[in-house]
Amino acid sequence: MFTPSSTRLLRRLPLALLGLALLHLLMGASIGLSVDEAHYLLYAAHPDWSYFDHPPLVGWVQWPLVASGAPVWLLRALPGALWLLSAWGIFHVAIRLPGAKREAGLWALAVFALAPVIHVLGIGLVPDTLLMALGIWTMALTLHMVRQPGIADRRWWLLLGLALGLAGLSKYTAVLLAAPVVLCLLLRHGPGLLVHGRVWAALLLALLLVAPVFWWNAQHGWISFQYQLQHGAGGRWEVLHVLQFVLVQALAYGPLLLAGCMASGVPQAWRWRGFFLIPFAVLAYMAGGGVSLPHWTAPAWVCLAPFAGLVLAQAWAGGHRRAIVALVLLQALICAALLGLTLAAGAPLMSRTLVVTPEGDNPFSDLFGWDAAGERARALAAAHGLASVSVQNWTLASRIGWYAQPLPVHVLDTDMSQFVLWAGELPSGGDTLLVDVSRLSFTPPLGAQGFAACTLLETLPVYHWGAPVARFDFYDCRGWGGKPKPKAAVPGSR
DSSP states (O other): OOOHHHHHHHHTHHHHHHHHHHHHHHHHTTSOOOHHHHHHHHHHHSOOSOOSSSOSHHHHTTHHHHHTTOOHHHHTHHHHHHHHHHHHHHHHHHTTSTTOOHHHHHHHHHHHHTOHHHHHHTTSOOHHHHHHHHHHHHHHHHHHHHTSSSSOOHHHHHHHHHHHHHHHHHOGGGHHHHHHHHHHHHHHHOGGGGGOHHHHHHHHHHHHHHHHHHHHHHHTTTHHHHHHHHHHHOSSOOHHHHHHHHHHHHHHHOHHHHGGGGOOSSTTHHHHTHHHHHHHHHHHHHHHTTOOOGGGGHHHHHHHHHHHHHHHHHHHHTTOHHHHHHHHHHHHHHHHHHHHHHHTTTTTTSOSSOOOOSSOSOGGGGGSSHHHHHHHHHHHHHHTTOOOEEESSGGGHHHHHHHTTTSOEEEOSSSOOHHHHHHOOOOTTOOEEEEEETTBOBOOOBSTTSEEEEEEEEEEEEEETTEEEEEEEEEEEEEEOOOOOOOBOOTTOO
């Protein structure tokens, strides 16, 4: 059983979560935007029915703040609120699992708060931040509907349709969330469920909500679906990639959350773990083709958290306290290290000297300097009569596009991207301000398919806590002649 002291500690977790949310907000005010954050803020700056690479909800929810000119720290209050809503949903589901008590919910909150990557999603808004909150809400609705003696009231079905529709507006992988919902409801009520009008009303509501995505794609040659199919296929499939994926996932979310896969004492728990296992299995398979990012599985791990809470509550009551405390301390240390390195731009573990390579040597440095670079880009463009900014890879476009507004941004890469839809391709013979960044540096393209001439105007070094972390080069490039494949700069060549 729980000791009074351990119970008091667990009961302080809600207050601790509020403290962590405040920490997220403070960190959000201290660091620059990530690639994805800036990209989705540009969604809000260009309202549309949908976008090339994602559905529109991540832009829609930010539009009021962006339209009102809110500062970045305030924009980051939205992912913080969604992080707290996800925590509330986890607790709500955990205490309603068969055989669970309040302690299971508190332990579920603990594993959520000790998952390193989920802290990142509480600072920066990406579609997965939305899908975390919508996924656990969908799971809670499904759990309630399965526990009813008969077919649930119409309002619950409409709420389920609303949740699934909003999830579909968040990310295409929301279809993996719908699969366990269908599985749980059909196994509970049988095929006869399909003759009830309220079921079809929920489906109709979900389809109406995602209709803007189909409408936009129909007007743009179905480019989003083509992109997602090609992107999901990846390259050559290798078992080693899957093993790497599993290892990264274990580090990114920690063994305490993994304990949810071992949940016992929940009747037919395998059905509920489908909210985790189905998306995780699909994403693991995609990782075999080289297509994987650690945060894509965050919504699945959030749905596993209630089961992890139940396992830990049982293990703690069973006397396995030393092992649990050791894991808690380990995961807390990893979380603190991740947040600390992010705030410190990688110091002191990363190199404190600026090494210019095609990839760069310090991933944490990528969050700093873009605001100053955007401001300088506007000033240089105005001084030299240049009407646009250009970069050579789409991942470099979002931050310069956000901070250098209202200048349009051209991507000189040969691949299709959302920036082509917003600004078009740089016209033949066009002039532009070319921005190059040390962490992903490219040689200025010259020649028949490049520019007639590029002149280095200025170099902007970026320092954080006295250490160099990045460098921006600004070129006045004239006479665009084509679409070359960007060529990485040779380290130390400039």
